[in-house]
Amino acid sequence: MAWTLPEPMLTKTVRNPVLPPRSAAEPKWDGFRAALSVDDGHVVLRSRRSTQMGPAFPEIVAGGVQLPNATALDGELIVWNTDGRLAFEQLQNRLHRRGATAGRAAAQQPAHFVAFDVLRLAGTDATSWSYERRRAVLEELFRERRLTAPWALCPSTTDPDIVHEWLTSWTAVGLEGVLWAGFCADRLTGRGTARGVGARRTRQ
Structure with missing residues (x-):
């Protein structure tokens, strides 16, 4: 069977900018x-x-x-x-x-x-x-x-201080926000839907 590109996993906005435990963050590009x-x-x-x-x-x-x-x-x-x-x-x-x-x-x-x-x-x-x-x-x-x-x-971090820097400094160059990746039942090691400040994916 021929392999085809899957449909993208989309984002879901949440209001809390605090990085959840055992999650990773990535910049949200414009x-x-x-x-x-x-x-x-x-x-x-x-x-x-x-x-x-x-x-x-x-x-x-x-x-x-x-x-x-x-x-x-x-x-x-x-x-x-x-x-x-x-x-x-x-x-x-x-x-x-x-x-x-x-x-x-x-x-x-x-x-x-x-x-x-x-x-x-x-x-x-x-x-x-x-x-x-x-x-x-x-x-x-x-x-x-x-x-x-x-x-x-794309940068990825589990450090809340780096997330804060992205949200406060990188917006000057047009960064839209930050995404949580790996936010699910098993977080980084599991599968599920990511949520964040803008938020995105992990693969299901």
């Missing part, structure tokens, strides 16, 4: 939620609503050569402006460009794929793994493959 898969040189870049975004972001598609075959990642497409802030408008303006205009935009306003989850690795489906295991595999993927732009590893 970008486009995206999933990417690489199979035999064919790269699919898909939005959360299943829109094919590869033609608009050729630098992300080209970056697929850095990933192992039969691998899929969940993440966020972002663009930084010249002032070092997240530029959602520039990202949005790129969405409908194709061909040469998309190539010029990629050179002038390059996008990055901030990976926060691994869905499949070298042919192995990872969606049933715990957040803790998937996070370790994702970090190892970045180390072993020495991934460079357009790939970026």
Whole structure:
């Protein structure tokens, strides 16, 4: 049976900004939620609503050569402006460009794929793994493959002081908030739905 990208796990907002015990936090980026898969040189870049975004972001598609075959990642497409802030408008303006205009935009306003989850690795489906295991595999993927732009590893922390720093300092560059990951019955080692300040996922 052919492997296909799963539907994304979405976020649920909660009001309490305190990191729950045995949970991990990640920044919430001001970008486009995206999933990417690489199979035999064919790269699919898909939005959360299943829109094919590869033609608009050729630098992300080209970056697929850095990933192992039969691998899929969940993440966020972002663009930084010249002032070092997240530029959602520039990202949005790129969405409908194709061909040469998309190539010029990629050179002038390059996008990055901030990976926060691994869905499949070298042919192995990872969606049933715990957040803790998937996070370790994702970090190892970045180390072993020495991934460079357009790939970026989303930070993750269990330190409440770092969460506070993200919420108070990183908002100056356009960060939208913080997400809890692994917030479920067994927290980091279990599976379930994450909740946070913006909140997201663990895989079910």
